[in-house]
Amino acid sequence: MSWDWEAARAFWPELLHGLGVTLEATALGALLAFAVGLVWALAYRSPTRWVRWPVTAVVEFIRNTPLLVQLFFFFYVLPTWDIKFSALTTGVITLGLHYSTYTAEVYRAGIDGVPVGQWEAATALSLSRARTWTAVILPQAIRRVVPALGNYVIAMLKDTPILAIIGVLDMLQNARLEGARTFQYVEPFTMVGIAFIVIAYPASLLMRALERRLGH
Amino acid sequence: MATESRTPSAAPDAGRELIRFDGVTKRFGDHTVLDGLDFTVAPGKHVTLIGPSGSGKTTILRLLMTLLRPDEGTIKVAGDYLTHEERNGRLVPAGEKHTREVRKHIGMVFQQFNLFPNMRVLRNVMEAPVHVLGLGKDAARERARELLDLVGLGDRCDAYPTQLSGGQQQRVAIARALAMRPQVLLLDEVTSALDPELVAGVLDVLRDIAHTTDITMLCVTHEMSFARDISDDVLMFDAGRVIESGPPEKIFTEPEHERTREFLSAVL
Numbered sequence: 001m002s003w004d005w006e007a008a009r010a011f012w013p014e015l016l017h018g019l020g021v022t023l024e025a026t027a028l029g030a031l032l033a034f035a036v037g038l039v040w041a042l043a044y045r046s047p048t049r050w051v052r053w054p055v056t057a058v059v060e061f062i063r064n065t066p067l068l069v070q071l072f073f074f075f076y077v078l079p080t081w082d083i084k085f086s087a088l089t090t091g092v093i094t095l096g097l098h099y100s101t102y103t104a105e106v107y108r109a110g111i112d113g114v115p116v117g118q119w120e121a122a123t124a125l126s127l128s129r130a131r132t133w134t135a136v137i138l139p140q141a142i143r144r145v146v147p148a149l150g151n152y153v154i155a156m157l158k159d160t161p162i163l164a165i166i167g168v169l170d171m172l173q174n175a176r177l178e179g180a181r182t183f184q185y186v187e188p189f190t191m192v193g194i195a196f197i198v199i200a201y202p203a204s205l206l207m208r209a210l211e212r213r214l215g216h
Numbered sequence: 217m218a219t220e221s222r223t224p225s226a227a228p229d230a231g232r233e234l235i236r237f238d239g240v241t242k243r244f245g246d247h248t249v250l251d252g253l254d255f256t257v258a259p260g261k262h263v264t265l266i267g268p269s270g271s272g273k274t275t276i277l278r279l280l281m282t283l284l285r286p287d288e289g290t291i292k293v294a295g296d297y298l299t300h301e302e303r304n305g306r307l308v309p310a311g312e313k314h315t316r317e318v319r320k321h322i323g324m325v326f327q328q329f330n331l332f333p334n335m336r337v338l339r340n341v342m343e344a345p346v347h348v349l350g351l352g353k354d355a356a357r358e359r360a361r362e363l364l365d366l367v368g369l370g371d372r373c374d375a376y377p378t379q380l381s382g383g384q385q386q387r388v389a390i391a392r393a394l395a396m397r398p399q400v401l402l403l404d405e406v407t408s409a410l411d412p413e414l415v416a417g418v419l420d421v422l423r424d425i426a427h428t429t430d431i432t433m434l435c436v437t438h439e440m441s442f443a444r445d446i447s448d449d450v451l452m453f454d455a456g457r458v459i460e461s462g463p464p465e466k467i468f469t470e471p472e473h474e475r476t477r478e479f480l481s482a483v484l
Contacts (some may be wrong), residue, residue: 121330124281125344125396126320135343139334 007187010180015191019173025092025159025170032096033156034149037103042133044108063101070094073102075166091163094194101158107147110141154203158196171195218358229408233292234259234399234432240289242275249275251456252289259399262426264443264464267453268479273436277402280434281324282315294321294399320348323393324402327409329385331377331392337364338373341392349396352434355375356395363391367421383414394425401425403435407442415439440484444468452476 043055062070062143071094075087085093114137122132142149175188235257242250249272258265258371265273273410278284279291282298290307291298298319301310310318322476331340341360345351351359367387369380377385393401403422407415419442424445426433437443443450443464450467452460452475460473468484 043322097343115328115330117326117328117330118332120281120283121332123283123319124322124324124326125392126316126348127344128316128347135347136332140332143334145270 004184004187007184008191010174010182011188011191014168014174014178015171015188015195018169018174018192019195021088021168022160022170025088025095025160025163025168026153028092029095029099029160030153031158032092033099033152036096038107038138040100040104041107041111042114043102045111051147058185059101059104062098067094067159068165070098071162071166076128087163087166087168090166091168095156095159095163098151102152103149105150106145107115107141109148110145111137113144113158114140144214147207147214150207150210151204154200154207157200161192232258234294235277235434236292238290238292240279240286240291242272242279242284243287247314250279250286250455253457254293255451255458255461257400257432257434260430261431261448262435262446263449263451264435264437265451265453266443266467268436268442268480269310271453272456273453274404276432277404277436279325280322280400280402282319293318320396321399322402323396323400324391324404325386325389325406327405329377329382329389331385331389335376335379336373337369337375337380337388338375340377340388341395344392345395359395360391364388366394366424367391368417381414382410383417386414386418390418390421390425392399394431398431401436402434403433403437405436405438407437407439438483440468440480444475454477454479 003111027098040055040059043051046052046055071091074085074090078090088122118140120131120138122136127136131183159174160170164176171192175185175192178188179185228410228471233256237253237255240250240253241248249270253272253276265276267273272313275284279286280293280298285299290300297307297312298318299315300307301307301314331337332343335343338357341363342353342356345356345359346353361370361373364373367390369387369391372380372388374385377388380388390406406422407418410418419439422433423442423446425431433446435443435446447464449461450464451458452467452471452473454475460467460471460476467476468480471480
Protein backbone atom coordinates (compact mmCIF):
# COMPACT_ATOMS: atom_id res chain seq x y z
CA MET A 1 0.00 0.00 0.00
CA SER A 2 1.50 3.32 -1.00
CA TRP A 3 0.45 6.93 -1.18
CA ASP A 4 -0.56 8.06 -4.65
CA TRP A 5 -0.24 11.83 -5.06
CA GLU A 6 -2.05 11.64 -8.35
CA ALA A 7 -5.12 10.14 -6.64
CA ALA A 8 -4.89 12.75 -3.91
CA ARG A 9 -4.86 15.52 -6.48
CA ALA A 10 -7.78 13.98 -8.30
CA PHE A 11 -9.81 13.93 -5.09
CA TRP A 12 -8.91 17.50 -4.05
CA PRO A 13 -11.85 19.30 -5.77
CA GLU A 14 -14.29 16.77 -4.37
CA LEU A 15 -12.80 17.22 -0.93
CA LEU A 16 -13.27 20.99 -1.08
CA HIS A 17 -16.80 20.57 -2.28
CA GLY A 18 -17.55 18.13 0.52
CA LEU A 19 -15.87 20.45 3.01
CA GLY A 20 -18.27 23.21 1.95
CA VAL A 21 -21.22 20.92 2.65
CA THR A 22 -19.75 19.80 5.98
CA LEU A 23 -19.22 23.39 7.11
CA GLU A 24 -22.66 24.39 5.89
CA ALA A 25 -24.30 21.57 7.85
CA THR A 26 -22.27 22.49 10.95
CA ALA A 27 -23.02 26.21 10.73
CA LEU A 28 -26.74 25.82 10.12
CA GLY A 29 -27.00 23.04 12.69
CA ALA A 30 -25.22 25.23 15.23
CA LEU A 31 -27.53 28.17 14.59
CA LEU A 32 -30.52 25.89 15.08
CA ALA A 33 -29.00 24.36 18.22
CA PHE A 34 -28.27 27.83 19.66
CA ALA A 35 -31.80 29.08 18.99
CA VAL A 36 -33.78 25.99 20.00
CA GLY A 37 -31.53 25.38 23.02
CA LEU A 38 -32.34 28.89 24.24
CA VAL A 39 -36.05 28.17 23.91
CA TRP A 40 -35.61 25.01 26.02
CA ALA A 41 -33.55 26.87 28.61
CA LEU A 42 -36.18 29.59 28.99
CA ALA A 43 -38.97 27.02 29.12
CA TYR A 44 -37.15 25.23 31.98
CA ARG A 45 -37.68 28.38 34.01
CA SER A 46 -41.32 28.85 33.14
CA PRO A 47 -43.48 29.47 36.19
CA THR A 48 -46.07 26.95 34.92
CA ARG A 49 -45.25 23.29 35.23
CA TRP A 50 -47.44 22.60 32.17
CA VAL A 51 -44.61 24.14 30.20
CA ARG A 52 -41.72 22.87 32.32
CA TRP A 53 -42.67 19.21 32.47
CA PRO A 54 -43.37 18.49 28.78
CA VAL A 55 -40.27 20.41 27.73
CA THR A 56 -38.13 18.48 30.19
CA ALA A 57 -39.58 15.21 28.92
CA VAL A 58 -38.95 16.07 25.26
CA VAL A 59 -35.42 17.31 25.92
CA GLU A 60 -34.49 14.23 27.95
CA PHE A 61 -35.96 12.01 25.25
CA ILE A 62 -33.94 13.64 22.48
CA ARG A 63 -30.75 13.71 24.52
CA ASN A 64 -30.98 10.07 25.50
CA THR A 65 -31.67 8.58 22.09
CA PRO A 66 -28.88 8.13 19.53
CA LEU A 67 -28.34 10.75 16.87
CA LEU A 68 -28.40 8.03 14.21
CA VAL A 69 -31.83 6.81 15.26
CA GLN A 70 -33.14 10.36 15.12
CA LEU A 71 -31.59 10.84 11.70
CA PHE A 72 -33.28 7.72 10.34
CA PHE A 73 -36.53 8.72 11.96
CA PHE A 74 -36.56 12.10 10.27
CA PHE A 75 -35.28 10.72 6.96
CA TYR A 76 -37.59 7.73 6.60
CA VAL A 77 -40.61 8.47 8.78
CA LEU A 78 -41.36 12.12 8.12
CA PRO A 79 -41.84 11.61 4.35
CA THR A 80 -44.53 9.03 5.10
CA TRP A 81 -46.38 11.87 6.82
CA ASP A 82 -45.89 13.95 3.66
CA ILE A 83 -43.21 16.10 5.30
CA LYS A 84 -40.41 16.15 2.77
CA PHE A 85 -37.02 17.82 3.05
CA SER A 86 -33.76 17.41 1.17
CA ALA A 87 -31.19 15.13 2.79
CA LEU A 88 -29.09 18.11 3.84
CA THR A 89 -32.05 19.90 5.42
CA THR A 90 -33.06 16.74 7.23
CA GLY A 91 -29.49 16.39 8.48
CA VAL A 92 -29.28 20.00 9.66
CA ILE A 93 -32.59 19.74 11.52
CA THR A 94 -31.56 16.48 13.20
CA LEU A 95 -28.15 17.77 14.23
CA GLY A 96 -29.57 21.09 15.42
CA LEU A 97 -32.34 19.50 17.41
CA HIS A 98 -30.06 16.90 18.97
CA TYR A 99 -27.46 19.43 19.99
CA SER A 100 -30.10 21.88 21.23
CA THR A 101 -30.56 19.54 24.19
CA TYR A 102 -26.90 20.08 25.09
CA THR A 103 -26.84 23.82 24.48
CA ALA A 104 -29.97 24.07 26.66
CA GLU A 105 -27.94 22.75 29.60
CA VAL A 106 -25.13 25.16 28.78
CA TYR A 107 -27.52 28.12 28.73
CA ARG A 108 -29.08 26.91 31.95
CA ALA A 109 -25.71 26.89 33.70
CA GLY A 110 -24.98 30.34 32.32
CA ILE A 111 -28.31 31.73 33.49
CA ASP A 112 -27.92 30.17 36.94
CA GLY A 113 -24.48 31.78 37.14
CA VAL A 114 -25.82 35.33 36.88
CA PRO A 115 -25.79 36.73 40.43
CA VAL A 116 -29.18 37.13 42.09
CA GLY A 117 -28.34 40.80 42.63
CA GLN A 118 -28.76 41.36 38.89
CA TRP A 119 -32.36 40.15 39.06
CA GLU A 120 -32.93 42.33 42.10
CA ALA A 121 -31.50 45.41 40.42
CA ALA A 122 -33.74 44.76 37.40
CA THR A 123 -36.75 44.48 39.71
CA ALA A 124 -35.77 47.62 41.58
CA LEU A 125 -35.71 49.50 38.27
CA SER A 126 -39.07 47.96 37.26
CA LEU A 127 -37.63 46.55 34.06
CA SER A 128 -40.14 44.31 32.31
CA ARG A 129 -39.55 40.56 32.27
CA ALA A 130 -38.64 40.63 28.60
CA ARG A 131 -36.24 43.53 29.05
CA THR A 132 -34.64 41.89 32.09
CA TRP A 133 -33.92 38.79 30.02
CA THR A 134 -32.72 40.46 26.85
CA ALA A 135 -30.76 43.39 28.29
CA VAL A 136 -29.48 42.09 31.62
CA ILE A 137 -29.55 38.32 32.12
CA LEU A 138 -28.88 36.75 28.72
CA PRO A 139 -25.97 39.00 27.69
CA GLN A 140 -24.19 38.05 30.91
CA ALA A 141 -25.23 34.39 30.80
CA ILE A 142 -24.20 33.86 27.18
CA ARG A 143 -20.87 35.62 27.57
CA ARG A 144 -19.92 33.11 30.22
CA VAL A 145 -20.81 30.08 28.13
CA VAL A 146 -19.37 31.02 24.73
CA PRO A 147 -16.49 28.52 25.13
CA ALA A 148 -18.86 25.72 26.13
CA LEU A 149 -21.12 26.48 23.16
CA GLY A 150 -18.06 26.53 20.92
CA ASN A 151 -17.00 23.11 22.12
CA TYR A 152 -20.39 21.72 21.13
CA VAL A 153 -20.01 23.25 17.66
CA ILE A 154 -16.73 21.36 17.34
CA ALA A 155 -18.40 18.16 18.51
CA MET A 156 -21.16 18.77 16.00
CA LEU A 157 -18.63 19.27 13.22
CA LYS A 158 -17.21 15.85 14.02
CA ASP A 159 -20.71 14.35 13.97
CA THR A 160 -21.56 15.64 10.50
CA PRO A 161 -20.12 12.56 8.69
CA ILE A 162 -23.11 10.68 10.01
CA LEU A 163 -25.14 12.59 7.43
CA ALA A 164 -23.32 10.62 4.70
CA ILE A 165 -25.58 7.71 5.61
CA ILE A 166 -28.65 9.51 4.27
CA GLY A 167 -26.74 10.59 1.17
CA VAL A 168 -25.59 14.10 2.04
CA LEU A 169 -22.57 14.84 -0.13
CA ASP A 170 -20.26 15.85 2.69
CA MET A 171 -16.53 15.11 2.81
CA LEU A 172 -16.99 11.52 3.92
CA GLN A 173 -19.60 10.66 1.34
CA ASN A 174 -17.43 12.16 -1.41
CA ALA A 175 -14.49 10.11 -0.20
CA ARG A 176 -16.60 6.99 -0.27
CA LEU A 177 -17.81 7.67 -3.79
CA GLU A 178 -14.28 8.46 -4.92
CA GLY A 179 -13.06 5.16 -3.48
CA ALA A 180 -15.85 3.24 -5.12
CA ARG A 181 -15.03 4.85 -8.45
CA THR A 182 -11.24 4.49 -8.40
CA PHE A 183 -10.70 1.67 -5.88
CA GLN A 184 -8.25 3.96 -4.15
CA TYR A 185 -9.47 4.45 -0.60
CA VAL A 186 -6.31 5.45 1.26
CA GLU A 187 -5.96 8.96 -0.15
CA PRO A 188 -9.58 10.16 0.13
CA PHE A 189 -10.19 8.90 3.66
CA THR A 190 -6.82 10.12 4.92
CA MET A 191 -7.46 13.54 3.46
CA VAL A 192 -10.88 13.69 5.08
CA GLY A 193 -9.33 12.86 8.45
CA ILE A 194 -6.68 15.52 8.00
CA ALA A 195 -9.29 18.09 6.97
CA PHE A 196 -11.20 17.46 10.20
CA ILE A 197 -8.15 17.80 12.41
CA VAL A 198 -7.01 20.94 10.59
CA ILE A 199 -10.32 22.59 11.48
CA ALA A 200 -11.20 21.03 14.81
CA TYR A 201 -7.86 21.25 16.60
CA PRO A 202 -7.24 25.01 16.18
CA ALA A 203 -10.90 25.62 17.00
CA SER A 204 -10.64 23.72 20.26
CA LEU A 205 -7.42 25.59 21.13
CA LEU A 206 -9.29 28.82 20.48
CA MET A 207 -12.10 27.76 22.83
CA ARG A 208 -9.59 26.86 25.52
CA ALA A 209 -7.95 30.28 25.20
CA LEU A 210 -11.36 31.92 25.34
CA GLU A 211 -12.20 29.97 28.48
CA ARG A 212 -9.02 31.21 30.12
CA ARG A 213 -9.74 34.79 29.10
CA LEU A 214 -13.23 34.64 30.56
CA GLY A 215 -11.64 33.44 33.77
CA HIS A 216 -12.94 29.91 34.23
CA MET B 217 -43.15 61.35 61.28
CA ALA B 218 -42.39 57.76 61.93
CA THR B 219 -44.70 56.41 64.52
CA GLU B 220 -45.13 53.09 66.15
CA SER B 221 -48.88 53.22 66.28
CA ARG B 222 -50.54 49.87 66.91
CA THR B 223 -53.88 51.27 65.79
CA PRO B 224 -53.31 52.34 62.21
CA SER B 225 -56.84 53.61 61.62
CA ALA B 226 -56.34 56.17 64.36
CA ALA B 227 -53.08 57.53 62.93
CA PRO B 228 -53.38 61.31 63.13
CA ASP B 229 -51.39 62.14 60.00
CA ALA B 230 -53.01 59.60 57.67
CA GLY B 231 -53.03 62.13 54.84
CA ARG B 232 -49.36 62.86 55.22
CA GLU B 233 -47.84 59.44 54.79
CA LEU B 234 -45.95 58.10 51.85
CA ILE B 235 -45.24 54.67 53.24
CA ARG B 236 -47.45 52.69 55.54
CA PHE B 237 -46.88 49.23 57.01
CA ASP B 238 -49.95 47.66 58.61
CA GLY B 239 -49.43 44.51 60.65
CA VAL B 240 -46.68 43.24 58.36
CA THR B 241 -45.33 39.83 59.28
CA LYS B 242 -42.52 38.09 57.44
CA ARG B 243 -41.24 34.63 58.27
CA PHE B 244 -38.35 32.64 56.88
CA GLY B 245 -39.20 29.07 57.77
CA ASP B 246 -39.75 28.98 61.52
CA HIS B 247 -38.00 32.28 62.05
CA THR B 248 -40.27 35.33 62.31
CA VAL B 249 -38.26 38.29 61.04
CA LEU B 250 -41.01 40.89 61.23
CA ASP B 251 -43.83 40.46 63.67
CA GLY B 252 -46.97 42.48 62.94
CA LEU B 253 -45.01 45.60 62.13
CA ASP B 254 -46.79 48.95 61.85
CA PHE B 255 -45.06 52.12 60.86
CA THR B 256 -45.44 55.10 58.58
CA VAL B 257 -43.10 57.49 56.86
CA ALA B 258 -44.19 61.00 55.87
CA PRO B 259 -43.16 62.42 52.47
CA GLY B 260 -39.73 64.00 52.35
CA LYS B 261 -38.58 62.48 55.61
CA HIS B 262 -35.26 60.74 56.03
CA VAL B 263 -35.67 57.74 58.23
CA THR B 264 -32.85 55.53 59.42
CA LEU B 265 -33.42 52.01 60.64
CA ILE B 266 -30.93 50.83 63.22
CA GLY B 267 -30.66 47.71 65.29
CA PRO B 268 -28.72 44.48 65.64
CA SER B 269 -28.27 42.33 62.54
CA GLY B 270 -31.17 39.96 62.04
CA SER B 271 -33.60 42.45 63.54
CA GLY B 272 -35.48 42.82 60.23
CA LYS B 273 -34.23 46.19 58.96
CA THR B 274 -33.12 44.99 55.55
CA THR B 275 -36.26 42.87 55.27
CA ILE B 276 -38.31 46.07 55.41
CA LEU B 277 -36.45 47.55 52.48
CA ARG B 278 -36.72 44.30 50.53
CA LEU B 279 -40.46 44.14 51.18
CA LEU B 280 -40.85 47.68 49.90
CA MET B 281 -38.86 46.84 46.78
CA THR B 282 -41.07 43.73 46.33
CA LEU B 283 -38.02 41.49 46.42
CA LEU B 284 -39.93 39.73 49.20
CA ARG B 285 -43.66 39.32 49.81
CA PRO B 286 -45.17 39.80 53.24
CA ASP B 287 -46.78 36.74 54.83
CA GLU B 288 -49.36 38.90 56.57
CA GLY B 289 -50.36 42.55 56.57
CA THR B 290 -50.33 45.26 53.94
CA ILE B 291 -47.93 47.89 52.68
CA LYS B 292 -49.08 51.14 51.12
CA VAL B 293 -46.95 53.46 49.03
CA ALA B 294 -48.30 56.87 48.04
CA GLY B 295 -51.79 55.71 48.98
CA ASP B 296 -51.74 52.52 46.87
CA TYR B 297 -51.39 48.99 48.12
CA LEU B 298 -48.06 47.58 47.01
CA THR B 299 -48.69 43.84 47.07
CA HIS B 300 -52.46 43.90 47.09
CA GLU B 301 -55.15 45.52 45.03
CA GLU B 302 -58.78 46.30 45.74
CA ARG B 303 -61.26 44.36 43.66
CA ASN B 304 -65.00 44.64 44.42
CA GLY B 305 -64.14 46.16 47.77
CA ARG B 306 -61.94 43.22 48.72
CA LEU B 307 -58.16 43.10 49.06
CA VAL B 308 -56.60 40.49 46.81
CA PRO B 309 -52.93 39.78 46.00
CA ALA B 310 -51.81 42.25 43.37
CA GLY B 311 -51.05 41.32 39.79
CA GLU B 312 -47.62 41.99 38.33
CA LYS B 313 -48.86 45.09 36.48
CA HIS B 314 -50.29 46.78 39.58
CA THR B 315 -47.19 46.09 41.64
CA ARG B 316 -44.98 47.41 38.85
CA GLU B 317 -46.90 50.68 38.77
CA VAL B 318 -46.70 51.24 42.53
CA ARG B 319 -43.06 50.15 42.62
CA LYS B 320 -42.08 52.89 40.17
CA HIS B 321 -42.23 55.33 43.09
CA ILE B 322 -39.39 53.47 44.77
CA GLY B 323 -35.69 53.27 44.03
CA MET B 324 -33.09 51.18 45.77
CA VAL B 325 -29.34 51.19 46.24
CA PHE B 326 -27.84 47.85 47.21
CA GLN B 327 -24.96 46.85 49.42
CA GLN B 328 -23.28 45.08 46.47
CA PHE B 329 -24.05 47.90 43.95
CA ASN B 330 -25.52 45.43 41.42
CA LEU B 331 -24.65 47.53 38.40
CA PHE B 332 -25.18 45.77 35.08
CA PRO B 333 -21.64 44.73 34.11
CA ASN B 334 -22.55 44.31 30.45
CA MET B 335 -23.49 47.98 30.08
CA ARG B 336 -21.36 51.08 30.22
CA VAL B 337 -21.95 53.52 33.06
CA LEU B 338 -24.12 55.87 31.01
CA ARG B 339 -26.33 53.04 29.76
CA ASN B 340 -26.72 51.67 33.28
CA VAL B 341 -28.29 54.99 34.20
CA MET B 342 -30.31 55.39 30.98
CA GLU B 343 -31.69 51.86 30.77
CA ALA B 344 -34.74 52.16 33.02
CA PRO B 345 -35.79 55.72 32.07
CA VAL B 346 -35.81 54.67 28.41
CA HIS B 347 -37.36 51.23 28.73
CA VAL B 348 -39.63 51.69 31.74
CA LEU B 349 -40.65 55.35 31.69
CA GLY B 350 -40.51 55.60 27.91
CA LEU B 351 -38.26 58.64 28.01
CA GLY B 352 -36.62 59.57 24.70
CA LYS B 353 -32.97 58.57 24.30
CA ASP B 354 -31.72 62.16 24.18
CA ALA B 355 -33.69 63.24 27.23
CA ALA B 356 -32.58 60.12 29.11
CA ARG B 357 -28.96 60.70 28.16
CA GLU B 358 -29.15 64.29 29.36
CA ARG B 359 -30.74 63.22 32.65
CA ALA B 360 -28.12 60.50 33.10
CA ARG B 361 -25.25 62.92 32.48
CA GLU B 362 -26.67 65.40 34.97
CA LEU B 363 -26.97 62.71 37.62
CA LEU B 364 -23.49 61.35 36.94
CA ASP B 365 -22.19 64.91 37.32
CA LEU B 366 -24.07 65.14 40.59
CA VAL B 367 -22.32 62.03 41.94
CA GLY B 368 -18.97 63.26 40.61
CA LEU B 369 -18.59 60.76 37.78
CA GLY B 370 -19.50 62.88 34.77
CA ASP B 371 -16.18 61.91 33.20
CA ARG B 372 -16.66 58.13 33.50
CA CYS B 373 -19.76 57.74 31.31
CA ASP B 374 -18.03 55.37 28.90
CA ALA B 375 -16.41 53.13 31.49
CA TYR B 376 -17.65 49.66 32.29
CA PRO B 377 -18.55 49.08 35.95
CA THR B 378 -15.62 46.70 36.50
CA GLN B 379 -13.25 49.51 35.56
CA LEU B 380 -14.47 51.58 38.53
CA SER B 381 -13.67 51.40 42.22
CA GLY B 382 -16.33 50.16 44.61
CA GLY B 383 -17.08 53.69 45.74
CA GLN B 384 -17.48 54.87 42.16
CA GLN B 385 -19.72 51.92 41.34
CA GLN B 386 -21.92 52.74 44.30
CA ARG B 387 -22.19 56.35 43.20
CA VAL B 388 -23.25 55.19 39.73
CA ALA B 389 -25.84 52.97 41.43
CA ILE B 390 -27.17 56.01 43.26
CA ALA B 391 -27.42 57.93 39.98
CA ARG B 392 -29.15 54.94 38.38
CA ALA B 393 -31.76 54.81 41.14
CA LEU B 394 -32.36 58.57 41.00
CA ALA B 395 -32.79 58.51 37.22
CA MET B 396 -36.23 56.98 37.76
CA ARG B 397 -37.21 60.07 39.81
CA PRO B 398 -38.47 57.91 42.67
CA GLN B 399 -40.32 59.43 45.59
CA VAL B 400 -38.61 57.04 47.94
CA LEU B 401 -34.98 56.00 47.94
CA LEU B 402 -34.07 52.84 49.83
CA LEU B 403 -30.47 52.57 50.96
CA ASP B 404 -29.48 49.09 52.07
CA GLU B 405 -26.14 49.24 53.92
CA VAL B 406 -24.71 51.05 50.93
CA THR B 407 -21.24 51.50 52.39
CA SER B 408 -20.80 48.08 54.00
CA ALA B 409 -19.03 46.52 51.02
CA LEU B 410 -16.65 49.46 50.53
CA ASP B 411 -13.05 49.89 51.54
CA PRO B 412 -12.93 52.39 54.41
CA GLU B 413 -11.29 55.15 52.37
CA LEU B 414 -14.12 55.04 49.82
CA VAL B 415 -16.98 55.38 52.29
CA ALA B 416 -16.77 59.16 52.72
CA GLY B 417 -17.24 59.89 49.02
CA VAL B 418 -20.46 57.89 48.89
CA LEU B 419 -21.83 59.38 52.11
CA ASP B 420 -21.04 62.91 50.89
CA VAL B 421 -23.11 62.29 47.78
CA LEU B 422 -26.01 60.98 49.86
CA ARG B 423 -25.79 63.91 52.28
CA ASP B 424 -25.91 66.24 49.34
CA ILE B 425 -29.01 64.52 47.97
CA ALA B 426 -30.66 64.44 51.39
CA HIS B 427 -30.13 68.17 51.92
CA THR B 428 -30.91 69.44 48.41
CA THR B 429 -33.86 67.30 47.30
CA ASP B 430 -37.22 66.47 48.80
CA ILE B 431 -36.80 62.75 48.20
CA THR B 432 -37.91 60.45 51.00
CA MET B 433 -35.13 58.22 52.27
CA LEU B 434 -35.27 54.95 54.10
CA CYS B 435 -31.85 53.97 55.18
CA VAL B 436 -30.31 50.92 56.83
CA THR B 437 -26.80 51.74 57.94
CA HIS B 438 -24.13 51.14 60.52
CA GLU B 439 -22.68 54.59 59.93
CA MET B 440 -24.11 56.29 63.00
CA SER B 441 -22.63 59.71 62.33
CA PHE B 442 -24.17 59.66 58.86
CA ALA B 443 -27.51 58.59 60.36
CA ARG B 444 -27.30 61.47 62.80
CA ASP B 445 -26.51 63.90 59.95
CA ILE B 446 -29.30 63.12 57.58
CA SER B 447 -32.09 61.56 59.63
CA ASP B 448 -35.31 63.21 60.68
CA ASP B 449 -36.21 60.05 62.52
CA VAL B 450 -34.38 57.01 63.76
CA LEU B 451 -36.18 53.72 64.29
CA MET B 452 -34.59 51.23 66.63
CA PHE B 453 -35.42 47.64 65.71
CA ASP B 454 -35.17 44.57 67.82
CA ALA B 455 -36.58 41.12 67.10
CA GLY B 456 -38.84 42.30 64.28
CA ARG B 457 -40.38 45.25 66.10
CA VAL B 458 -39.72 48.95 66.47
CA ILE B 459 -38.84 49.32 70.14
CA GLU B 460 -38.03 52.99 70.06
CA SER B 461 -38.19 55.88 67.62
CA GLY B 462 -37.53 59.59 67.57
CA PRO B 463 -35.26 62.32 66.23
CA PRO B 464 -31.57 61.36 66.15
CA GLU B 465 -30.59 63.83 68.90
CA LYS B 466 -32.88 61.98 71.24
CA ILE B 467 -32.13 58.39 70.21
CA PHE B 468 -28.39 58.86 70.13
CA THR B 469 -28.03 60.91 73.30
CA GLU B 470 -30.80 59.84 75.63
CA PRO B 471 -32.29 56.55 74.46
CA GLU B 472 -35.12 55.30 76.65
CA HIS B 473 -34.91 51.63 75.95
CA GLU B 474 -32.28 49.41 77.52
CA ARG B 475 -31.76 47.48 74.23
CA THR B 476 -31.12 50.76 72.38
CA ARG B 477 -28.49 51.76 74.93
CA GLU B 478 -26.81 48.39 74.60
CA PHE B 479 -26.84 48.54 70.84
CA LEU B 480 -25.50 52.08 70.64
CA SER B 481 -22.71 51.43 73.11
CA ALA B 482 -21.68 48.46 70.95
CA VAL B 483 -21.57 50.37 67.64
CA LEU B 484 -20.56 53.91 68.60
